[in-house]
Amino acid sequence: MTELVLPHHAAGRRIPLIGEAAIALAFAAAGALGYFLFPDDLAFLTRLIGIAFLVLSLDLVTGYCGIATLGHAALFGGAAYAVGAACIRGISDPFALLAIGLCSGAVLGLVSGALISRFRGLPQLVLSIAIGQLVAGLANKLQWLTGGSDGLSGLEPGKVFGVFGFDMYSRTAFLLSFTVLAITFLLLRRVVNSPFGLMCRGIKDDSLRARMMGASIYPRFVIMYGIAGAVAGLGGALTAMSTGVVGLDSVSFERSAEVLVMLVLGGAGHLWGALIGSVIFMLFEHIVAAANPFHWMTLVGLLLILIVVFAPRGLIGPLTALCARLFSREKKT
Amino acid sequence: MSDLLEARHISFSFGGLQVTRDVSFKLAAGDRVALIGPNGAGKTTLVNLITGDIAPSEGRFFMSGEDITACSIPQRVRRGLVRSFQTTRLFANLTVADNVALAIMQRRGLTRRLLSRATDLPEVKAEWSEILGHLGLLGLASRKIVELAYGQQRLMELAIGLALRPKVLLLDEPAAGVPHDETPRILEAINRLPPDIAVLMIEHDMDLVFKFARRVMVLAAGRLIFEGSAAQVTADHEVRRAYLGSYADARRTA
Numbered sequence: 001m002t003e004l005v006l007p008h009h010a011a012g013r014r015i016p017l018i019g020e021a022a023i024a025l026a027f028a029a030a031g032a033l034g035y036f037l038f039p040d041d042l043a044f045l046t047r048l049i050g051i052a053f054l055v056l057s058l059d060l061v062t063g064y065c066g067i068a069t070l071g072h073a074a075l076f077g078g079a080a081y082a083v084g085a086a087c088i089r090g091i092s093d094p095f096a097l098l099a100i101g102l103c104s105g106a107v108l109g110l111v112s113g114a115l116i117s118r119f120r121g122l123p124q125l126v127l128s129i130a131i132g133q134l135v136a137g138l139a140n141k142l143q144w145l146t147g148g149s150d151g152l153s154g155l156e157p158g159k160v161f162g163v164f165g166f167d168m169y170s171r172t173a174f175l176l177s178f179t180v181l182a183i184t185f186l187l188l189r190r191v192v193n194s195p196f197g198l199m200c201r202g203i204k205d206d207s208l209r210a211r212m213m214g215a216s217i218y219p220r221f222v223i224m225y226g227i228a229g230a231v232a233g234l235g236g237a238l239t240a241m242s243t244g245v246v247g248l249d250s251v252s253f254e255r256s257a258e259v260l261v262m263l264v265l266g267g268a269g270h271l272w273g274a275l276i277g278s279v280i281f282m283l284f285e286h287i288v289a290a291a292n293p294f295h296w297m298t299l300v301g302l303l304l305i306l307i308v309v310f311a312p313r314g315l316i317g318p319l320t321a322l323c324a325r326l327f328s329r330e331k332k333t
Numbered sequence: 334m335s336d337l338l339e340a341r342h343i344s345f346s347f348g349g350l351q352v353t354r355d356v357s358f359k360l361a362a363g364d365r366v367a368l369i370g371p372n373g374a375g376k377t378t379l380v381n382l383i384t385g386d387i388a389p390s391e392g393r394f395f396m397s398g399e400d401i402t403a404c405s406i407p408q409r410v411r412r413g414l415v416r417s418f419q420t421t422r423l424f425a426n427l428t429v430a431d432n433v434a435l436a437i438m439q440r441r442g443l444t445r446r447l448l449s450r451a452t453d454l455p456e457v458k459a460e461w462s463e464i465l466g467h468l469g470l471l472g473l474a475s476r477k478i479v480e481l482a483y484g485q486q487r488l489m490e491l492a493i494g495l496a497l498r499p500k501v502l503l504l505d506e507p508a509a510g511v512p513h514d515e516t517p518r519i520l521e522a523i524n525r526l527p528p529d530i531a532v533l534m535i536e537h538d539m540d541l542v543f544k545f546a547r548r549v550m551v552l553a554a555g556r557l558i559f560e561g562s563a564a565q566v567t568a569d570h571e572v573r574r575a576y577l578g579s580y581a582d583a584r585r586t587a
Contacts, residue, residue: 187448190447190448190449190450191447191448193450193451193452194446194447194448194449194450194451195435195438195443195444195445195446195449195451195454196444196445196446196447197447197451198427198431198434198435198438198444198451199435199438199439199444201424201426201427202424202427202431202432202435205423205424205425205426205427206422206423206424206425208386208422209418209422209423209424209493210424210435211406211407211410212384212406212410212415212416212418212422213410213435213436213439213440213493213497214407214410214411214439214440214497215407215439215444216405216407
């Protein structure tokens, strides 16, 4: 009987931070691979990382809390506009801009979370769409701030640490985005495995049970929404800085729907699933859209149907099964 | 000392239907009370009223003399009012250990922690190990709830109840749906509950009721029609007519 409990025990006594160190190394390796193997595609990879932030953010509320939303791009785009507006008004330090993105994303997250978390099911979904449309409408109408349908362009963020300027090959943007992504991922891993995160997963399973344990659901979800907003805001800020433009597409309904598709593709409720989903979807779009610009959406549709049919919980399911199998085989030999 | 839980003239109507009518009772420390009654008598409704899931149309609840009628579910739980569910309600996708650990962490106010790993809290682990060991579930600690047999899931309801260190524990049909040969395990677990807490159990299995309860309350059509010892209840004419029927007769002839 005690044997079965041992894994838990061992987990508690591991060398501290070794899991984090391994993930940081994996990230560094993947980053180096991208940087040196695809020097001409860094702009695309940077855009991918920006979207990965948004998918991770969506995973926090949808995958971990079970909140249905189709307006998540509002957090991403809202922060991108805030960063763009600040940049045009003379704030050029990249870290200051990142902080602006993070804070504005968090505020947007807290505000929309405070509304959305009050409801469940379809009303919640409709409300999320409404908030998304509201932000998109404001982005279009508040011309003095957002540039209206033209958006904001010509953003010129300063040099990172005063040394590394944003170049046309997106080298700096890629390295900065990748580093921020790695740090964010490690922090989020802590959050979802914390007592707070575990309770969120519990609430997603059965909210009445959680309340009967004495847990208040609403404040918890609002806080999680705030964190998700901060993460989405980082993505928005990095995208705005690296591309130099902020447009209406960043707050669009299509963007919200697309990231939900990416999350389902990778596997909601897993941080790795969010990353895998965004990478696969963006790569697929990048390659297939280049090969066949007219029918690529059809192919994406087909891919999704296949995945939903054969791996309803996303690619993370079969992938972890495969890893476990390889690992156990290694152990046997 | 005042009673742990007191219900005063509780009524509840749903639409035009009066489900609960003027129910009053008291639970003191160490009480072992069974609430019985025919199907549709309003037993689960009464439990939902006590826990705050629904609000009574009339009447008030008190815990240790303090009015809790306006308190939310979580506020009542924090005061020590804990329930189990008739149909198991557990965190199905989490492990056995995590289910109990969450109850412990919530009670200790640790679920606000954002950056510490949930599995890194030794005091929590010590506590869930003890509770699961006590119920014979320790070997299943790292299994997910969905992998458990139904009887084991029923025991998990008790495990979570224990982890919350209740003053008043409401058990809604703890043996419902459990194979008959496993009910002794449930009863054993119930009999080993801390002696100083008050336990109110709804149960249809009369064997279980008579083995557990020192006091029996009978609810029929939303009204408490009887309150007394287990021996008295089978003798009471009105109760027999309303509910026990064949069981009391069978007992007498046996």
